[in-house]
Amino acid sequence: MKLEEIVHELKMDVRSAGRNLAREVRGGYASDLLSDVMANAEKDYxxxxxxxxQNIVAVAVLKELAGVIIVNGREPEPETLAKAEKEGVPILVTQLPTFEIVGRLHQLGFRGTA
Amino acid sequence: MGKDDGFGRVQELSYELKVGEVMTTTVITVAPDNRVGDLRELFRANKMSGTPVVAGDRLVGIISIEDFIKCLADGEMDCPVRMRMTEKVEVLYADEPVVHAIHKFDRRGFGRFPVLDRKTGHLVGILSKGDIIKGLLKKLEIDYHEEEIHHYRASHIFEDILADKTAIRLKYDVRGKDFENAGASASALKKTLSRLGFHPQVIRRVAIATYEAEMNIVVFTPKGQMLADIHPDHIEVKAVDKGPGIPDIERALVPGFSTAPEWVRELGFGAGMGLSNIQKSSDKMVLKSKVGKGTDLRMTFFLYR
Amino acid sequence: MKLEEVRRILDGEVVSGSKSLDIEVAMACGADLMSDVLAFIKQDALLITGLTNPQVVRTAEMVDVKAICFVRGKRPGQETITMAQKKSIPLLLTHLPMFEACGRLYKNGLPGCSEAE
Structure with missing residues (x-):
């Protein structure tokens, strides 16, 4: 499924790199620890x-992630958005907590294990 | 605590309680020379399915209702108990923990065990599964009562103190960089407030704010103190330290702003949400800080909003 | 949802508190940042996290979390286990990553903290 379909399905707001939403998403990774994401997330997740x-952008670029969803209605810092725009990393925001947005991604068929 | 898992407590109790504390001490016994036929009335009247056989103070055997029935079938009701009893008796000692008895009941499938005094070898009581259950329940009730009493005593403290103004101060010392014990003050304060009978919502707000403030002291300073003043209508918690201080308070209050080192972030803290959590949880927050001197954070929680 | 069912759905194991598998969790929260747990979680929730240090248990205690499940097969140390036992908070462990653990529980009907009453 393409990122733009997910954004539409789950009614998320796009905060950066709207030009890169045609990208195909292969799965999901949920974590708040950068070292964990660096070690375990997969390409196109x-x-x-x-x-x-703003460090989330660097991690997303390095791991070639499809995008970042920020949960709980939290807004990315301005530096984060500027960097994400420049690097072409889509940042999406949702009001839902991690458990619920992940639950819905799972329902759309995304898995967290390779 | 009322919220403790009851099952775990029962398990603990089964180690604490001794067989001697829960057994029945008035034991009906028979002598080896009694007639088996006499057992019928004894078993019926006392609703027993077996009884120890005692010579003097010494346990010499046990005779059950099954032994009696066999005897009846053989038409030997005049036979002495000595001839029909089981001589090799499984016993328990009064100083054994109840958990041993439970295992023994499980393994043996017997309805009851005679209980002996370990030193004298004398029969001192008898133990059934029912005795164990009664003993545990009684003890649990006492435990429950004790917590209730704590609760009652503490929650009435303001009514019992006669003064124009009353406040209770609780003081906790916080060690810097001691990540393992971080939160111990918040934990102790939470428990105390619960005993004092405060509303769970108030306790939760105080616990969250105090924990975050304590964490700041642990992460950023060599040491500090948490001072909780409990008034009849509000609680004030002060977190004071002589640490490096905050150069730009306004910036520190921005959610997500953090100067925490990476090791703290990897432990799940230092994401810049602490002060905004404190602000959200308290009714009033005053933060004063001088670089090189230290920080003084005051949080107020009104009991009736 | 009973803790035993959580364990079964996540193909997990009980690290401590095996006597408490019949307790009910009303909702779940997945997070690694403890300040966010403090800010968003409601009481009687299951906390799903990738962190295993004792402060996770401390955080759980502050906001009356019912049980904790560690993900990615990360086994907590003895200090964490001891503290959890003292506070009567059962600990589970699953080899699934956070995403998969949350997804499966959600699919089986466990609500999140914004949905639960």
Whole structure:
């Protein structure tokens, strides 16, 4: 499924890199620890997190993630958005907590295990 | 605590309680020379299915209703108990923990065990499964009562103190960099407030804010103190330290802003949400800080909003 | 949902508190940042987390979390286990990553903290 379909299905707001929503998403990873994501997330996965710090962009680029979902209605810092825009990393926001947005992604068929 | 898992407590009790504390001490016994036929009335009247056989103070055997029935079938009701009893008797000692008895009941399938005094070898009581259950329940009730009493005593403290103004101060010392014990003050304060009978919502707000404040002291300073003042209508918690201080308080209050080192972040803290959590949980928050001198954080919680 | 069912759905194991598998969790919260747990979780929830240090138990105690499930097969140390036993908070462990653990529980009807009453 493409990122733009997910955004539409789950009614999320796009905060950066709207030009890159045609990307195909292969699965999901949920974590708030950058080291964990660095070690375990897979290419083309969608990352669900509470973190809003600009370091999330660097991790997303490095791991070639499809995008980042920020949960609990939290807004990314301006530096994070600027960096994400520049690097072409889509950042999406949702009011839902991690458990629920992940539950819905799971219902759309995404898995967390390779 | 009322919220403790009851099952775990029962398990603990089964180790604490001794057989001697829960057994029945008035034991009906028979002598080896009694007639088997006499057992019929004894068993019926006392609703027993077996009884120890005692010579003097010494346990010499046990005779059950099954032994009696066999005897009846053989037409030997005049036979002495000595001839028909089981001589090798499984016993328990009064100083054994109840959990041993439970295992023994499980393994043997017997309805009851005679209980001996370990030193003298004398029969001192008899133990059935029912005795164990009664003993555990009684003890649990006492436990429950004790917590209730704590609760009652504490929750009436303000009514019992006669003064124009009353406040209770609780003081907790917090050690910096001691991540393992971080939160111990918040935990102790939470328990105390619960005993004092405060509303769970108030306790929750105080616990969250105090924990975050304590965590700040642990992460950023060498040491500090938490001071909780409990008034009849509000609680004030002060977190004071002589640490490095906060250079830009306004910035520190921005959600997500953090100067926490990476090791703290990897432990799940230092994401810059602490102060905004405190602000959200308390009714009033005053943060004062001087670089190089320390920080003084005051949080107020009104009991009736 | 009973804790035993949580364990079964996550193909998990009980690290401590095996006597408490029949307690009910009303909802779940998945997070690694403890400040967010403090800010968003409601009482009687199951906390799903990738962190295993003792502060996770401390956090759980503050907001009356019912049980904790560690993900990605990360086994807690003795300090964490001892503290959890003292506070009567059962600990589960699953080899699934957080995403998969949350997804499966949600699918089986466990609500999140924003949905639960």
């Amino acid at each position: 969608l990352w669900v997190t509470l973190q809003i710090h």
